[in-house]
Amino acid sequence: MKIVTQVKLIPDAAQASALSATLRTVNEAANWVSEVAFAGDVPREYELRKHTYAELMTRGLGAQAAQHAIKKVRDAYTTLHANLRAGNLGQKGSKRRIKAASKPITFRPDAAQPYDDRCLSWQYDTRTVSIWTTQGRLKGVRFACSAGALKTLQQYRKGETDLIERDGVFYLIATCEVPEAAPYEPGGFTGVDLGIVNIATTSTGYQAAGRHLNRYRKQQRALRAKLQKKRTKSARRRLKERSRREQRHVKNTNHIIAKTIVTEAERTGRGLSLEELKGIRTRVRLRKPQRVALHSWAFAQLGDFIVYKARRAGVPLVFVDPAYSSKECAQCGHVDRLNRVLQAKFACRSCGVVAHADRNASRVLARRGEDAWTAGRESHAPATP
Template sequence: MKIVVQVKLMPDAAQEAALSATLRTVNDLACWVSQVAFEHGVPREYELRKHTYAELKARGIGAQAAQHTIKKVRDAYTALHANIKAGNLGRPGSQRRRRAESKPIVFRPQAAQPYDDRCLSWQYDAQTVSIWTTAGRIKNVPFTGSPDALKTLREHRRGESDLIERDGAFYLIATCEVPEAEEYEPDGFVGVDLGIVNIATASTGYRAAGRKLNRYRRRQLALRAKLQKKRTKSAKRRLKERSRREQRHVKNTNHVIAKRIVAEAERTSSGIALEGLKGIRQRVRPARRPATTLSGRPSAAVLPPKPQRATLHSWAFAQLGRFLEYKARRAGVPLVLVDPAYSGRECAECGHIEKGNRVSQALFLCRGCGVVAHADRNASHVLARRGEDVWNAGRESRAPATP
């Protein structure tokens, strides 16, 4: 299984200038390669190399750096075409899709640049790297990271690493090939219901409430709006300092939740049944205008539900799902994706499905058997049962019986 490990470089002033100039140079050249690719109809990598390789060498970058720059551009167009084909950029003729198709891809000056073992070497004992730059190869560049990251890097690093610049600091993101644990036969399944009020509810009884995280997001949103409104130099400096702080906080929260769920499943020799939420952003209800009284003011008694679009787009449900998946694979815990349709309306006891079963966000009352339960807890048990059905269906042989 491939994972990435991030370490921070600690260069001196001269090394920092060389790394910064290198990223800007290769990304400027990547923009030029992208323009050439766009003009030639985005040819295959081999054809694109014939159009650009000699010029890249003439502009002073090494052979390996030129190869990686060309490959980076071709991979970017491959990803763009995949997103267009999947419909992620809208329907044919939409403004967003026309904008993506009508101009070449542009690379930021600090965009990542791949390095292979010919351009980058690691000295694990000294915790330094030797790395190619446009000013020549610089050696003894110190790096640092968490103890777990450094251990994984030393034992499992394979393949390329990416150099990136973020907020004036330089990082290397290394690819590591970590062996997966052998998957065991589960005794049962832990259903995991994802949500906004409760980030994750497991059928084991664990519930990660989202109140604290949502309150943190609202506070950060209000602070950003306040600073943006000031438009002073100090306000802009504060905004830059706080950039990605919310993202890091949410990522850490998702790591903690995923680790606990996987540990509980491993302890009980269970699998994990996770609801597949693909396409949830396209299923968000559009905002409705509030009803008004005769005076033209909104009526508090008949206000519609609060629009979910902003809330759902800031909810990192896909990230939590990815964390659960890779942590389960590392621990050997079976994980299956199940259809979440009507899981909030189905009774985990009798299987009765009715819209009226879901009395409120938190309350479930079955109209068939009269069971009263927490709605998310009930849904997690429904997902656990569906996980067992999916696992058993995949385990059953589809081969015809021997006559």
């Protein structure tokens, strides 16, 4: 299982200047390569290398840096074409699709640059790295990270590492291949119902209320709108300072929720039953005031966190169809639209059970998870005559 580990670089003034100049040089070169790829419609990385490699070397890039710049451009166009085929940038003829396909891809001056082991080496005992720059090899650049992150880097780091700059601070994001724990035989399943009012509700009683997070997001949206209306230099500076702050807050909240859910399942020897929510934004129709809440809700991120933490801990995991789970009674299985009396209240029209709507849905998901796990273990091969 691949995960990423982030460390913060602590360079001195000269080292910081060299790192900043390197990122700007390689991204300027990547923009030129992108123009060549767009103008010549070069479909393959090998062909693109023949047209650009020599020029990149004259621009001060090393051999490996030039290769990575070319590959970065080719990967960006591969992603763009995949999004166009999937319709993620609108239908044919739409303004968004035309805008994306009618000009070369550009890279920010501080966009990430990949490094391999020939351009970057780690000294874990001294917590320093040796890294290639356009001004020569920098040795002894200090980095900071937690003890757990350092242990993960030492044991499982494998593949490329990205150098990025955020608001003048440099980070290395390393790819680590962590082995998955062997899943145990579950003694039942815990259903996890994801929502907007309540971020996560489990069939065992845990509930992560989303009131604070939704209120925080509403405040951030109002503040952004207020600053954007000013259109002053100080307002733009404030907007830049607050960039990614909301994302970090939401990400930290999702990490805490996912860890709580997985830890409880591991402690009780149960598996996890999650909703299959891919494509929910295209399936669900909402009124205009509700669209902001849905599209800013990081349910995919929370689901991904639960999945990778469960796999690292060996917790069995199944995905089930969430259709009608909010209208089905966990007690008798009766499905009726009128069962959902209020957003938080469920009252079965058949057996009369009254429960919290999200708690009832999580119990329905738990039962579906057990059924899916049992069906997967049963043999459907014909009997031997």
